[in-house]
Amino acid sequence: MKSSLIVVGKALRYNLPFLNYIHSTITKHLNLPDQTVYIDKNDKDLFFVLEESISHADEIVIVTSNDSFNLVNKVIATLGEETLELKGGMLIPSKAVRYETDCYLLAREGKYINVIKTTENKKLPPIFIDNTNESSLFSIINIDEDSLKILVEPLAQNYEIRITPTTIIDGWISVEAVSNKYGNLESFFKAVKSLLPQKVIQHPDVIEHICTCLETHGKTLSVAESCTGGLIASMLTEHSGVSAVFKGGIVSYANEIKASWLGVNEETLERHGAVSELCVREMLEGVLNASLADYAIATSGIAGPTGGSIEKPVGTVFVGARDKEGNVLIERLLLEGDRHYIQRQSAYHAFKLLLHVGETLFLK
Template sequence: MLYYLKFLLGKSMKRDVIFVGNRLILNEAYERYILRSIKNSLSTIDSISYFEESDKGLFLHLETLLKSESKLIIVTTKNTFTIVGKLLSTVTADNQILKEQMLIPSRASVLEHGSYLLSHNNSEINVILATEGRALPPILIDDESRLSTIHLFNEELTSAQTLLEPLAQNFDVKLEFSELVEGWLKIRIHTRKHGNLSQFIASARGLMYHKVIAASNVAVYIIEKLSHHKKKLSFAESCSGGSLAHFFTSHSGASNIFEGSLITYSNTLKANWLAVDDHALETRGAVSAEVVLEMSEGAMNVSFADYALSISGIAGPTGGTETKPVGTVYISARSKTTVHTERFHFEGDRNYIQEQSVLMAVKMLLNIDKELFFS
């Protein structure tokens, strides 16, 4: 059995996702698309499970989940759609019927384009027939959970908890904290029975002026802010390899604010495309404050953007030295009036170092113009 499970404690109604079928397990790009679609419908996902087509553990897993209250989405292939229906019929003491050329449990209340909804005790089960290269059938589960997300910048975790926990009690909400990178906390807010999300968020923003962004997705928030103010953004990337550009261009509206990104791995292209000084490259090295500063200047000069970010570092697993070990990253953030360059050391594998570099660059962008981004 291929199986991955992540639990979030303290909630009565769980939200679970099950993938059934080898093709779904192998196709990572399609799996990511499915999960994005599900996350747009469910406020959160408590567990994700993967089962091969012949896995006999699926029946026991379904039986266990349906003993408690659950909003369950089961994603199937053409080969496993009927099998899942048969297992659900057994678990719920139902029988299958043929409807719209599909065998489904007779108690299925809604059937729509390869997706059906089934209720059992206090649980809802949505079975979806997924086909690679095709749009996902509709997700029929309606999530009524009251949940929101804010992002808090330039505050340590302990001080944030000290300031916000009493406020959370006043408005009857529960907080969950995660530090994305140093100085950037993502906070998920659950309302309790008489909780008030909007008043809590308004009070948090008033308490932490120029630190709180009340949005679930910071990239989308930045796109909307820059679009409104008719501002443009450009990048010069080295070790991040285009990940910073992808952070924004994976969202609709990026073309309104994003001028482009120059990915300059070699010193030759840093010099020719970004006008980085040859002497700085030779004496300081490509991974240095001097070079990354000139990279951000070059990105702004060639694009005429209002803001520019540059990243250069050693993502590993090789290439480190005693003075610049793997994880050393320099980032420069620049506006038309201000520039800030800083050295960081991130830990983890190559991809995680790249991802931390991107998040830190985004944080530096926000800090370079607090009046615009935090207003």
């Protein structure tokens, strides 16, 4: 089974927020498409690209801009030797098996082709296609990829599961598990969990898992961010219903804000600098005091590309997590990548520490 996403209309290409919305909606139906093609409606290869993409995939979603919908419909009809018919106020290929305003579905030689017309800042029309693969994403922490292969691969074969592990950060591996015909994902998960106690998070989204566990136990979280600059708060608040567990966050970018909002000692900042274990320790304490939350995470580091020194090169980041009883973990990292990737890796490392500080909640 191969899937393809084709985006027609050059204007869509430059509208990154809208494109993100399209992507995140499509991937709920197609998992991650094997191929993504962007093409302008005036591109002379349009016919050819559509023909080729349709011939090599089984599930095709074609997203068009407002002004390229009609043209795409003509091309799709021609490719299938169909005529255009007026259905639901749209001129669409005659053999459409399903349609609603601004979208239709074709079933052609065992393939599904779903065409949708989009308008910026508007809700997407419904998507009819649905990938039927039984697959699942989960995470394993505190394990390296080699050990995972040695330990989990044989189990996967036993249960007729194919797994694809990928290292998100050191000690945090995300695994896609796809069930073969006679495979059994549930039994596989049980076996992995009993093989690796307190290491498996059976949820495609670890952050959502954290929020759910906090809510179940009536606990709350707050964050104090320096180098991640709001990214951790933003990753949390991407999830609906987080307001029950996320009290708030402080982005303390300037040093005087660290002092005035979080109560970090000026002496700490002077003697150790903002990028220090002690500063993160005080940020954790400060945000817990200010928010009265049960758990806190904090970051301070040099995301670059400027601001590095010999002692603390770019990529030096301190991350920490703490509960209100005073259990605290702080780590010094040396990360690679561009500014944004360093920020994102820092965020994942901070969440990993939170998993450990609250392991009775999160790693049962």
